[in-house]
Amino acid sequence: MLLVLLVVVILNFLMLHLAPGDIADTIAQTMGGADEQDMAELRKQYGLDQPFFIQLFNYVVRVALLDFGQSHFYNLPVFDLIMERFPATLLLVFSAQILSLFVGILLGVYAAQNPNGLSSLFVNMFSLFGYAAPVFWTGILLLIAFSLHIPIFPVSGMRDITIESGNFFVHFFDVLKHLFLPMITLASIFFAYYSRLCRASMLEVLGADFVRTAKAKGLSKKDVLLKHALKNSLSPVITFAGLSFSAVVSGAILVETVYSWPGLGTLAFNSIISRDTPVLLGILIFSTLMVTMGNLLTDLTLKALDPRIKI
Amino acid sequence: MEDLVSINNLNIEARTRAGTLKVVNDLSFTIKKSETLCVVGESGCGKSVTALSLMSLLPEGILKVSSGDILFDNTNLAQLSEAELEGIRGNEISMIFQEPMTSLNPLFTVGEQVSEVIRRHKNLNKEKAWASTVELLDAVKIPNPDKRAFDYPFQLSGGQRQRVMIAIALACQPKILIADEPTTALDVTIQAEILALINMLKEETGTAVMFITHDMAVVAQMADRVVVMHPGKKVEEGTVHEIFNNPQHEYTKSLLAAVPKLGEMASKKYPEPMRLVGEKKTKALKPIVGTNEPLLKVNNLVTRYPVKGGVLRRTVARVHAVEDVSFTIMKGKTLSLVGESGCGKSTVGRSLIRLVEPTSGDVNLDGQNILSLNPRDMREARSNIQMVFQDPFASLNPQRPLFDQVAEPLRNYGTVNREVLQEKIGDLFDRVKLPRSFMQRYPHQLSGGQRQRIAIARALALNPKMIIADEAVSALDVSVQAQVLNLMMELQVDLGLSFLFISHDMAVVERVSHDVGVMYLGRLVEIGPRQAIFRNPQHPYTQDLLKAVPIADPDKRKSERDLNFKPLPSPIHDLTHNPAPSEYKEVAKNHYVLTTDCGY
Numbered sequence: 001m002l003l004v005l006l007v008v009v010i011l012n013f014l015m016l017h018l019a020p021g022d023i024a025d026t027i028a029q030t031m032g033g034a035d036e037q038d039m040a041e042l043r044k045q046y047g048l049d050q051p052f053f054i055q056l057f058n059y060v061v062r063v064a065l066l067d068f069g070q071s072h073f074y075n076l077p078v079f080d081l082i083m084e085r086f087p088a089t090l091l092l093v094f095s096a097q098i099l100s101l102f103v104g105i106l107l108g109v110y111a112a113q114n115p116n117g118l119s120s121l122f123v124n125m126f127s128l129f130g131y132a133a134p135v136f137w138t139g140i141l142l143l144i145a146f147s148l149h150i151p152i153f154p155v156s157g158m159r160d161i162t163i164e165s166g167n168f169f170v171h172f173f174d175v176l177k178h179l180f181l182p183m184i185t186l187a188s189i190f191f192a193y194y195s196r197l198c199r200a201s202m203l204e205v206l207g208a209d210f211v212r213t214a215k216a217k218g219l220s221k222k223d224v225l226l227k228h229a230l231k232n233s234l235s236p237v238i239t240f241a242g243l244s245f246s247a248v249v250s251g252a253i254l255v256e257t258v259y260s261w262p263g264l265g266t267l268a269f270n271s272i273i274s275r276d277t278p279v280l281l282g283i284l285i286f287s288t289l290m291v292t293m294g295n296l297l298t299d300l301t302l303k304a305l306d307p308r309i310k311i
Numbered sequence: 312m313e314d315l316v317s318i319n320n321l322n323i324e325a326r327t328r329a330g331t332l333k334v335v336n337d338l339s340f341t342i343k344k345s346e347t348l349c350v351v352g353e354s355g356c357g358k359s360v361t362a363l364s365l366m367s368l369l370p371e372g373i374l375k376v377s378s379g380d381i382l383f384d385n386t387n388l389a390q391l392s393e394a395e396l397e398g399i400r401g402n403e404i405s406m407i408f409q410e411p412m413t414s415l416n417p418l419f420t421v422g423e424q425v426s427e428v429i430r431r432h433k434n435l436n437k438e439k440a441w442a443s444t445v446e447l448l449d450a451v452k453i454p455n456p457d458k459r460a461f462d463y464p465f466q467l468s469g470g471q472r473q474r475v476m477i478a479i480a481l482a483c484q485p486k487i488l489i490a491d492e493p494t495t496a497l498d499v500t501i502q503a504e505i506l507a508l509i510n511m512l513k514e515e516t517g518t519a520v521m522f523i524t525h526d527m528a529v530v531a532q533m534a535d536r537v538v539v540m541h542p543g544k545k546v547e548e549g550t551v552h553e554i555f556n557n558p559q560h561e562y563t564k565s566l567l568a569a570v571p572k573l574g575e576m577a578s579k580k581y582p583e584p585m586r587l588v589g590e591k592k593t594k595a596l597k598p599i600v601g602t603n604e605p606l607l608k609v610n611n612l613v614t615r616y617p618v619k620g621g622v623l624r625r626t627v628a629r630v631h632a633v634e635d636v637s638f639t640i641m642k643g644k645t646l647s648l649v650g651e652s653g654c655g656k657s658t659v660g661r662s663l664i665r666l667v668e669p670t671s672g673d674v675n676l677d678g679q680n681i682l683s684l685n686p687r688d689m690r691e692a693r694s695n696i697q698m699v700f701q702d703p704f705a706s707l708n709p710q711r712p713l714f715d716q717v718a719e720p721l722r723n724y725g726t727v728n729r730e731v732l733q734e735k736i737g738d739l740f741d742r743v744k745l746p747r748s749f750m751q752r753y754p755h756q757l758s759g760g761q762r763q764r765i766a767i768a769r770a771l772a773l774n775p776k777m778i779i780a781d782e783a784v785s786a787l788d789v790s791v792q793a794q795v796l797n798l799m800m801e802l803q804v805d806l807g808l809s810f811l812f813i814s815h816d817m818a819v820v821e822r823v824s825h826d827v828g829v830m831y832l833g834r835l836v837e838i839g840p841r842q843a844i845f846r847n848p849q850h851p852y853t854q855d856l857l858k859a860v861p862i863a864d865p866d867k868r869k870s871e872r873d874l875n876f877k878p879l880p881s882p883i884h885d886l887t888h889n890p891a892p893s894e895y896k897e898v899a900k901n902h903y904v905l906t907t908d909c910g911y
Contacts, residue, residue: 208413209413209414210413210414210415210416212368213414213415213416213476213479215368215400216368216400216401216406217401217405217427217428217431217479218396218397218398218399218401218402218428218432219397219401219427219431220394221393228419231416231418232416232417232418305418306417307418307465308417308463308465
């Protein structure tokens with residue numbers, strides 16, 4: 001995991017290095033031009049005259065010390081910029097992931113009970129819609145529905161700045177209210193996969209010998225289903241959820257843009273528009289961090305579920 | 312005595328695409344309190360379905376009781392609600408199944424799985440239920456029950472898992488225990504122990520037992536009364552002595568006649584074909600004389616697997632799978648390797664054709680030292696030894712037509728002409744007695760026996776000198792097993808093949824082999840001519856192994872006292888472990904017994 005991070009950091013550096021121009025050019029630009037001597041002075045000041053590997057080493061050390069450089073556009077340290085947005089994205093990504101897992105598993109279990117029945121068909125169609133509809137389309141549709149027709153949930157931002165109460169819970173519920181639509185939109189893509197996967201693996205497990213044993217013990221249908229069968233059918237779902245974590249993170253960028261959710265997505269979007277390379281690279285490192293964390297979490301969950309797995 | 316279960320005119324139908332099929336046809340029998348009733352028949356005869364209907368656990372939408380009723384304790388089960396049935400299952404009627412490896416939930420500790428059923432039916436609190444769980448595990452002879460209760464099923468051996476299943480089944484002192492082929496998947500030594508355990512617990516608790524099996528020797532061990540079933544119908548019913556001493560129905564007679572009896576080959580020098588159920592006479596075969604010319608010589612074969620561990624995945628220990636094994640196979644003869652699972656017999660087979668790389672030793676095939684060949688020559692040499700594997704369902708590719716699968720070795724070794732292939736494959740299909748029209752079929756359209764014939768055809772494609780049959784018939788039904796074995800013996804007569812026959816079934820081994828080697832914990836403990844091994848076993852392990860084989864005679868039952876198997880010691884040793892070489896004593900001509908320690 002640390003290795004993955006290191007590789008991403010090095011790739012980052014290479015991108016910076018290969019991109020035409022360097023910090024000296026940028027600074028010179030903002031100062032309105034500089035002569036060769038000043039440029040060399042600037043380069044020396046930023047260590048750009050050092051050999052390639054020394055520069056690389058310095059960059060890795062700086063990143064390790066959480067110094068990602070300076071944003072051209074906001075004129076703030078990249079790290080501060082990202083830290084300001086990171087919690088919002090983290091909240092969105094994790095809540096959407098948990099919601100889609102919960103709904104997906106619920107629907108999957110429900111559909112598996114009667115695989116050829118009407119309810120199963122309904123779940124299948126519902127998931128098909130989830131796969132097929134592009135996330136920004138779902139987002140905009142929900143946005144229109146909730147802004148024009150049923151205005152019960154706010155459709156933009158994360159906080160209502162008109163609230164002046166100091167009470168923690170008031171703010172908490174405010175954030176939850178704002179979270180609702182972006183979370184649903186982001187979750188809508190993934191619960192489709194999870195429900196199909198869960199249905200398939202439930203169907204397989206329900207035919208297993210130990211399910212027959214559980215029935216022969218006289219356990220109720222609920223216990224057989226939710227205790228013995230479900231636990232055994234979860235591992236493909238969790239594995240897939242871990243693998244799709246990066247897709248959730250990239251989906252979040254679209255969703256944040258649609259709902260002006262003040263997370264890394266909007267920051268990334270603005271940085272692309274304004275060619276703010278240091279910020280983009282910082283975001284890349286943070287996304288990597290989030291995805292590797294997600295994968296680690298998956299492995300730990302699988303380990304907790306199945307005693308046969310060793311890490 | 313009073314009837315506990317009475318099944319009256321039971322009919323069960325299966326719904327298939329082709330229409331409804333009668334699986335159980337007008338079946339009636341009773342089970343009395345505290346008696347053991349054995350239901351015997353071949354697979355597909357409806358015995359397991361009958362048991363499931365007694366549990367009211369027939370798979371919904373597939374099998375259905377169409378008429379007749381099942382009375383349990385004078386209650387008609389069909390009239391009970393699902394909730395009432397749940398109160399009976401696991402409590403008054405309980406069941407153990409054939410496959411102990413998959414019958415326990417892999418994600419819960421065995422203790423949880425036992426205490427679950429106690430808490431479900433006995434309304435005990437957690438501590439009390441756990442205490443009786445430990446008592447139960449002790450009663451089924453799990454060592455250190457208070458610690459093993461925290462183990463997950465994958466940490467237990469097959470025999471131990473079946474003991475846990477028995478503990479679950481007996482947890483609520485049921486009035487009847489249904490055992491559906493509970494020992495079929497187990498080694499003969501473990502089978503003997505489990506049968507003795509069920510008998511002992513039955514004596515202690517007075518529960519009735521409905522025991523389902525296809526093995527007449529097991530029936531003789533267990534039954535008070537016997538019901539014989541033949542496709543869906545009861546053909547005969549009687550006490551165990553009546554059935555064995557004076558069978559009335561033709562099918563019962565042929566079933567009894569087909570049981571291979573240990574020791575019946577003692578006076579016969581050469582292997583003989585198996586008797587087939589339903590056929591009076593077996594087809595006479597020329598005696599399988601073989602030659603005394605060695606084909607394969609194995610000297611001091613050692614195979615060890617590394618056990619990796621730690622962060623750097625370094626070898627931290629080794630599994631000593633095969634330790635200093637030597638034997639010779641003659642041209643046209645069969646050597647059988649027998650032993651419990653985990654004794655290394657399959658690894659020997661795999662080492663010979665270097666599917667696993669042996670650690671040291673010599674393997675000499677017809678003058679060619681196999682272990683020193685380079686990859687290209689090894690490829691050539693492999694065409695001389697072919698393998699047939701245990702599981703006919705898993706060893707064929709489900710996505711390719713059978714023609715391609717049998718043709719693959721030929722194509723692999725250079726025959727590509729379509730017409731030549733067609734001709735050769737056609738001959739092979741004739742040889743293994745499958746219609747040529749099967750060539751374009753896929754494996755799922757075949758039965759287990761037919762698939763194993765395909766596997767044999769594939770092995771024969773390259774005209775090998777020797778075939779390694781690794782538990783090749785263990786997964787098959789008795790009658791199908793006999794047919795496949797007879798085919799193998801016929802091929803031996805016609806083609807002069809040598810066989811290395813790897814098996815745990817002593818009765819089969821006695822019929823098919825010229826020579827027998829007994830393995831224990833990686834060592835060959837005894838090897839010699841078949842007659843010598845079976846008539847005059849010298850090594851204590853061979854003697855105990857032979858004692859464990861059930862005898863198809865109700866007067867020769869084994870009790871727990873007769874059996875004293877120690878659990879198999881671990882073959883994993885640290886890197887410094889350097890086992891002593893095997894030394895043998897020749898007790899009779901060609902009959903060798905291990906004199907050094909083998910861990911037994």
